[in-house]
Amino acid sequence: MKKNNLSLIFGISIPILMIVFVALSIYLPRFFAEPAQHDFLYYVTDTSFASENPESYYTVRKGYIDFINNNPEENFKERSIIFRHDVSENESYEISYEEARYFELDASYESPDGYELVNSWGGDILYFEIGYEELFLKGHNVSTEMNLFNANIYYNQFNFLGWIYE
Amino acid sequence: MNKSELLKSVTRLAKTGKIKKDELLDAFNKGGKGESHFQMSNILYYIGAAIVFMGIVILVGQNWELLNDFTKILVSLGSSVAAFIAAILIGQKVKLKNISLAFFLISMLIMPVGFGVVFDIYHYDIDDLFVQTLISTISLIIAIISLSVLKNNIFLIFTIIFGTWFFFAFSDFLFEDSLVIDEEDFWNYRMLALGLSYLFVGYSLMKDKQNILSNFLFAFGNLFFLGAALFLGGWEPDQNILWEIIFPGLAFGIIFLSTYLKRLVFLIIGSGALIIYIFKITSEYFTDSLGWPLSLVIIGLSLIAVGYLFVHLNKKYIKA
Numbered sequence: 001m002k003k004n005n006l007s008l009i010f011g012i013s014i015p016i017l018m019i020v021f022v023a024l025s026i027y028l029p030r031f032f033a034e035p036a037q038h039d040f041l042y043y044v045t046d047t048s049f050a051s052e053n054p055e056s057y058y059t060v061r062k063g064y065i066d067f068i069n070n071n072p073e074e075n076f077k078e079r080s081i082i083f084r085h086d087v088s089e090n091e092s093y094e095i096s097y098e099e100a101r102y103f104e105l106d107a108s109y110e111s112p113d114g115y116e117l118v119n120s121w122g123g124d125i126l127y128f129e130i131g132y133e134e135l136f137l138k139g140h141n142v143s144t145e146m147n148l149f150n151a152n153i154y155y156n157q158f159n160f161l162g163w164i165y166e
Numbered sequence: 167m168n169k170s171e172l173l174k175s176v177t178r179l180a181k182t183g184k185i186k187k188d189e190l191l192d193a194f195n196k197g198g199k200g201e202s203h204f205q206m207s208n209i210l211y212y213i214g215a216a217i218v219f220m221g222i223v224i225l226v227g228q229n230w231e232l233l234n235d236f237t238k239i240l241v242s243l244g245s246s247v248a249a250f251i252a253a254i255l256i257g258q259k260v261k262l263k264n265i266s267l268a269f270f271l272i273s274m275l276i277m278p279v280g281f282g283v284v285f286d287i288y289h290y291d292i293d294d295l296f297v298q299t300l301i302s303t304i305s306l307i308i309a310i311i312s313l314s315v316l317k318n319n320i321f322l323i324f325t326i327i328f329g330t331w332f333f334f335a336f337s338d339f340l341f342e343d344s345l346v347i348d349e350e351d352f353w354n355y356r357m358l359a360l361g362l363s364y365l366f367v368g369y370s371l372m373k374d375k376q377n378i379l380s381n382f383l384f385a386f387g388n389l390f391f392l393g394a395a396l397f398l399g400g401w402e403p404d405q406n407i408l409w410e411i412i413f414p415g416l417a418f419g420i421i422f423l424s425t426y427l428k429r430l431v432f433l434i435i436g437s438g439a440l441i442i443y444i445f446k447i448t449s450e451y452f453t454d455s456l457g458w459p460l461s462l463v464i465i466g467l468s469l470i471a472v473g474y475l476f477v478h479l480n481k482k483y484i485k486a
Contacts, residue, residue: 005370007366007367007369007370008366008367008370010366011362011363011364011365011366011367011368011369011370012363012367014359014362014363014366015329015333015359015360015363018333018337018355018356018359019333019336019337019340022337022340022341022352023340026340026341121349122348145342
């Protein structure tokens with residue numbers, strides 16, 4: 001084979017091989033990694049009427065969701081929506097506070113099966129805002145973008161509650 | 167030996183397989199300057215084509231709201247098809263061959279815009295990476311088919327442009343919902359691979375001595391390759407020591423290639439990269455310990471050494 005042709009083949013192969021390599025490094029671990037087992041709970045709040053007083057919020061205490069009512073006038077429960085994110089379907093479903101109370105939760109960053117939620121840069125999700133960044137489920141060399149509930153306005157602060165034990 | 171005898175000898179040698187077409191063309195090219203694609207009139211044709219392209223884009227942009235869907239496709243993709251057909255028809259006359267290239271240029275420039283308009287009309291988000299991949303793939307396939315059928319360098323240029331676009335769009339599409347490696351590093355590694363790819367393709371085009379494209383590919387290939395390698399080195403405290411150590415080797419490798427391939431572009435970019443590297447490393451590591459004045463002395467002496475190397479290699483290997 002001529003030197004020039006060989007050089008052309010090399011030239012074309014390099015980007016193709018890189019694409020193949022990237023594809024393999026992304027998709028191959030998915031075949032071997034255990035799929036995530038634990039759904040997670042989160043809530044979003046309409047912050048447009050937020051007062052200067054201490055806000056109410058949902059939290060996790062002793063493994064169950066709890067409502068901290070700091071300001072009864074602000075109608076926090078009416079302004080907030082709780083979601084269960086089904087990791088196998090990658091979809092969020094709205095649930096009521098009463099339904100959420102039955103779930104045993106693990107509020108740590110990492111799920112019991114070794115997955116964690118990170119932002120687009122792989123960083124933590126303490127100040128994560130829906131619609132401005134993407135949320136990823138990352139672990140076992142695999143990462144998948146989560147399709148969260150996406151409201152038009154005001155409901156943008158993502159508040160992680162915990163991983164669901166079932 | 168007169169001309170007819172020479173031609174007869176060539177025919178005889180070709181029949182017996184003792185001479186190949188490439189060898190004959192090489193010998194011919196060595197003797198004469200041949201036809202350059204970059205004569206003054208050609209440059210004017212290309213500038214004219216670029217202005218026509220801009221005119222169409224501005225015209226469509228200004229009247230976008232007034233046009234219906236059919237007219238939008240007609241003025242964008244339709245113009246591209248019309249320019250392509252016009253180029254083929256004009257190219258039938260040998261004298262007008264260069265003008266036909268200008269029409270091919272218009273056609274190739276408008277084509278991706280036209281596909282973008284079609285996708286937009288059918289409510290696809292043209293910023294979406296899948297749509298970008300699709301448009302670049304279609305454009306690339308058309309450029310490759312045109313190149314293989316019409317065998318014209320203009321399609322080679324667009325094959326490289328659309329191929330580059332496809333490479334970035336498709337790898338971004340694959341990478342979109344993944345966090346396997348750092349986004350900035352991914353960008354740098356792709357530039358590194360692309361630079362290397364351009365260098366190899368440029369080398370394969372060197373056999374055609376008139377092919378000015380190889381010099382462009384060498385220039386961009388070197389810039390992408392060494393630029394990406396420099397960025398991969400990072401900056402203190404987030405530096406990557408491995409890339410910082412490898413970099414001078416890569417720059418000297420490129421300088422060495424300039425003597426082997428006898429191309430000034432390798433020497434210029436290789437030396438330039440080495441100078442930038444000296445500035446970077448000195449300001450990164452030595453300004454605190456040695457202070458700025460001494461660092462400047464080191465930089466100055468290094469620049470003199472690189473300058474001497476440049477002049478010496480240019481005189482001895484490239485101009486010779």
